[in-house]
Amino acid sequence: GIACDVVSYDYLPLLDEMDYVPKKHYAEGPEIYSHCQEIAKRYDLYDLAVFQTTVTSTVWDEAEEVWHVKTDRGDHMRAKFVICANGPMCKPKLSRISGIEDFKGHSFHTSRWDYAYTGQNLEKLQDKVVGIIGTGASAVQIVPEVAKTAKHLYVFQRTPSSIDFRDDWPTDPNWARKLKPGWQAERRQRTIDSQKKTPEQIERDKKISREEKIRLQEAANIDHMMRIHRRIEKEVHDPATAEALKPWYMYMCKRPCFHNDYLPAFNRPNVTLVDTHGKGITEINERGPVFDGQTYELDVLIYATGFEVQKTGIYNEIRGVGGRELNEKY
Template identity: 30%
Template structure:
């Protein structure tokens, strides 16, 4: 991944997770050193820094959930755990000498485009102000925990925390525990705490389709092969890629294939769950794939434990000592863990972003988030998004999509170099046409099967998922077509840089 940039712009990146770190590496390789990463927290890693709950791990294979330009040969498991993935990100920061470019504890509150200078002015909670020619957002989609709107939750006197803000000082030993939510996080942490808890109430709004996780440790011999035979490592990654890629057909065009996996999930549930009432409520009533498919080898066994109570009743309120359900029953608990996911479809919130003519991004997205190729938004010149609208995947590694976006953004910077001091703004008609094609591609996909999921925004639009193969996205983002953009001259000469 090497690029040549005759003109070296100043660049601000918001976020120091996988997206921001990889983008910074691409920029440094191209000789861009006027580069700053603004990180809201005190450390790098994004979601892999925040989600430290017991059992936290990835559901994409380790060799694929890593940068293609920075392979790791000694992964301990087929599916990386949170500590190991965070360790990998830290390794990348150290190897590519990015630490000096990162400003920690700088939550961004606003970003404003100045058309007099064609620069972005970014302000953080600390009151610090940063200016740059190019603004790249790498905030991710899983960075803001979704706290449920439960009446009286603030009155609860016991321990209460979100799974993405795990309180490791809290002991579950012999405690009465309530877990609200049965999504991707709960699937992982419930089996880890179930044996410690004295009693566990598991509040489930809707069941999840859960498949076995083909996970195991790598042997030392396998790690040695990966290390000493790079082609073997590349071949293994390639095999994983094409195996995962084939699943895109099931999600977008041939959803009947997913029914085979549904039968497998039902067999697993029947194998491990002996309580007929629990079994009935653990089988989803919606089409498989409409919501995120989860993988676990110990979820069903954990829920089957006699001291686990699976509750499907709606929660009406929380009081000082417990939870009241719609039946009027009050269940006393000592600890409440919120496994209620993230505000994935809100993208750059709560940052207030202002583009040309004083238009805010909230106004531009009042009818739903839209971006050209998931990267550029009309009216917001020199703003590039990583992991933006309709770039999420249900079948493969998001890092493949991110690397496609790195290449596209670097191509954009090369185009900007041909127009010194200009800013590039995607044409509204090109953005509209592109988004129409994306929404048309989503029609008939399993995500439109009628269930309610985090893939959908408040208007019911799927602004999250990419409706196809990752290689088709890479082809679409192989380079910038300058005809898609207008290049704007600054209204005033930009100030000299130091």
């Protein structure tokens, strides 16, 4: 299931302040969720939080010197300061597929998971034929879990992901006991410092031509992707499926993933990869997705199609001094 792909000791916020050490090298969804809840309780944020609410406009009043914030629930709030912390990827994206509204089965986006339909442990999918559109970061985490319980699972792929080994392990309790106050800030700073180049490295780089840098990068890229290909050949038993799962692009052209159960999931008899050869699903009828003239009849269709990406992540109206709209400036 869902987990972070950044080391949890760096990724989870306020670990020092909460006197908490993550259970694993890469924290999983339930632990991240629980940690966020504990932060909210510790700092009394629940009393001030407004959930399931969308801000529709934020307008600066020059006379009052305050922001007027309005929501889709009719709220009108006044604030001296407004912080936009919603991130650039917070709005689910559905692919523009013809007939998407014609499907008569059940459907939902991965970020709006319907546990009432699937069951908390996906046990209600045992008699269901399931389809997942997408093979990116969301699908890589979901496919192995759905494959365990679904009657049959079809995975519709446009572009294969680069799947590396997930080197994960439980937190060493002896290491955790020895941590001193300020350990997370120090750890994060070491990570930042490790990215800095020494004067010697800078001078060395100056002596390498642009063409040579490109050649070296491409050589390293090819070596890395060939290793990924070899791993796929080892993990996936069917040669045709393995070939379809191989990324054909340069590393980082698509967000790289790592998972230990995604590739083996395609060895299960109840899992079928539908490779669309880069075309993607372009049609859905009342029974299910259509590709190459064939309709794949489904009970439920899950969209693992990611999120809309904007530079600011701001979708509502924000007007500042002189009534100028923020998106006009940035």
